[in-house]
Amino acid sequence: MENILEIDKLSKSFTDWEHFTWRSKTILDDISFEVRPGEIFGFLGPNGAGKTTTIKTLMGIIKPSSGTARILGHDIRERSNRMKERIGFLPENPYFYDYLTVREFLMFCAALFGINGRRAGHQADQLLELVGMTKAAKLPLRKCSKGMLQRTGIAQSLINDPEFLVWDEPVSGLDPIGRKEIKDLMLELKRQGKTIFFSSHILPDAESLCDRVGIIVNGRIHRVGALPELLKDSVNWVEIVAENISGKIEVEGGKSEEVSGQTIVRLNDASKVDQTLKTLMSKGGTIVSVTPQRENLESYFARQIKTLKENQA
């Protein structure tokens, strides 16, 4: 099946007048990756890495300086309406027409897709319920909190029942309950067959949601892949729990301790697992568990950024 999004060597530079000279600043530098049908793809990176610029370029808000990108088979430079009809977009820190009520705004968005009258009203009400905003339907947008605006933004991105969702920082500004609700919604949308491409700097959320992630740093794609694939080389240590072993045992490449009648071995070297298991069993022990302790996305991410900065320095 064709990829939903294909980015090939996309670059974006801005030229600004600074200190009486024109200075060109490269924000995106030859980025390439793809988003596959039906997946949740997390686009991760520190502030100023180029996440929002990438999304703005994809959405036709700014033009790429070079390279190509195709969404649902359409070149983004065409700004094709056929393509836009199949996309839902949530901008970062959304701000909407503050003179409209939440429901009026959704009706307006529906009208832009040619959905009018009763159908638009029905769709708006359904989406308000989905994002937990039914009670705020008649509230003017200027009176909405950041979290409410975020939910309204998510609702407007779904008004056309899109196949592909592009959300820039969808959980920012939400409280923990709101974040969980949006994460559940993302999983539900994935279950319905939609493809989601979202940027985030909240890594635990990304870790629990994403099928694959792309990491962007200083405008360059650093890594792209499935989380287990990215984190496979990042086993910190292996924990082995055994029972029925009397006395202390010596372990090469780790240490052991006795806790509540169980022997817990911590191996810093994963290649020593087989040898340690043999030792434990030779002493009459029963193996209860072998658990590789992997680095989570947050620490992996921090380590990668640190390495990159050290290399640049």
Next chain:
Amino acid sequence: MKRILAIALNTFKETVRDRILYGLIIFVLLVLPGSRLVIPLAVGQEVKIMKDFGFAAITLFGLLISVVVGTTLVFKELDKRTIYVLVAKPVRRWELLLGKYFGLMCTLTVSVLIMSATLAVTILMMGGNLDGLLGYAVLGIYMQFVVITSVAIFFSTLASPALSAAFAFCLFIAGTAADQLRLFAERMPGSFLKMAVNAVSYLIPNLQNCNFRTEAVYGLAVPFSKVGLMMMYCLLYALAMLIMGSLVLERKDLK
């Protein structure tokens, strides 16, 4: 077309819910009837002076709405980043510009109708008569707004609201003296200067074509063909401005 209509309706809502607009209209509603008391009127000339004053008031307040709102409409979309949501939807940038223009023209239509109705009632209260010439004069003023709104929106795609408003006001003033500029060009020394000033006089909108106020005040006949040509000129000028504005917006990075 549906998308342009949706944006136009939204723009109309925006301007209607803007309190500045109400302030302007209330001010005009007070100024027109109130002027009867404050203007020292020559005996027998009351209605003529009221007509003149009324046309000036409609022009001034309509111009304020047209320029002030026209130059901020696109800027606000960019400044508050509401445009991001629009351009990601199946909306062409020229449709956005046209929607904004029609929305503001809707507001101006309603404003001109309210102000003209107030003027008409004031004239009737003063014992004057209403005729077709009054309608032509108001139509001429309205067509000036058709042009100046398109100019304001065009400039707003290029510059800040303050600068765009300054340009639009200057163009309005120059436009009301376009014929004089042509006369001035003929008296210029040197063929290059003559050609340059002449070219400028044709580039700026000739708003003198839209002025039927003297005819309305003194009851002079206006041929319908003149009104028709004036309307066609204004519509073509506005179309040219909107096409140029669309081209600018199309190439613009909406940072």
